[in-house]
Amino acid sequence: MRLGAATGALILFGCVQAALLLAARWHGEPAGGARLAGAVIALGGLGALLLPGASAPALPPALLMAGAGLAWAGYTLAGRGSADALADSARNFALGSLPALVCWLAAGPVEAAPAGVACALASGALASGLGYAAWYAALPALGTAAAGTAQLSVPVITALGGLALGEPLAPRTLACGAVVLTGVALALRAPARR
Structure with missing residues (x-):
């Protein structure tokens, strides 16, 4: 209630992405330049989509949202062996x-x-x-890093799902969503380098 949706989403998805990239490096998963570029492009598109609605957060709710992002990353890591x-x-x-x-x-x-x-x-x-x-x-x-990047598509999928609820799709949302999905596709299609 004390954190705007855009700000919360940036914190959440930024923490998920960072935690999974760090986990990938920790476990020795190779990171190719195209994968990293895709992650940066997708995160940049998400930032462009959400930043105009974001505001500087108060520390307690920001920390709670960061904790949620780390928990989501942990849930993802736990599910790899399901x-x-x-x-x-x-x-x-x-x-x-x-x-x-x-x-x-x-x-x-x-x-x-x-x-x-x-x-x-x-x-x-x-x-x-x-x-x-x-x-x-x-x-x-x-891979772990690819899973983190793939999750950046969630806000775009949510925006597209809003169409079924009669929500309008602004041109900026379409453009930023295309950037996010391009970055995700680049990261998922790039071969991991050893």
Whole structure:
């Protein structure tokens, strides 16, 4: 609530990208010039997309968002060895629901419309769960650095998904999205150099 969406997204995706690039280097994964160039291009496109709406953040929410980015990177690293993406994602969601349930119960009585609960379950448990399962299934084919760069496409995919909700797609969003996707494609298609 104390951090704008654009600023939060820049912090989140910047931390995911940085953490996965560092993890790739730590584990000796080779990084070719084209892969690094693709990552820089994609991150630059994301910055151009989000910076006009970004503002200087307060430190506590910025640190929380950075922590979320590092957690997402950790989740990605953990999923690289997933043998059963759907089962692993279901287990992760079940385990993650326990602290959420405690927080919900601690909040006291909350009014919830049945339609709102159904939408939350459909988007949170079903759509997100299947999305994470698909991500875990794709991870073994990606290197760590490539996985980080691929995640930079999420805001672009989200913007395209907004079309289904009747949200307009501004020319700047199209141009920046094309830059992000070009960088992601370059990073994913480039062979890793040894």
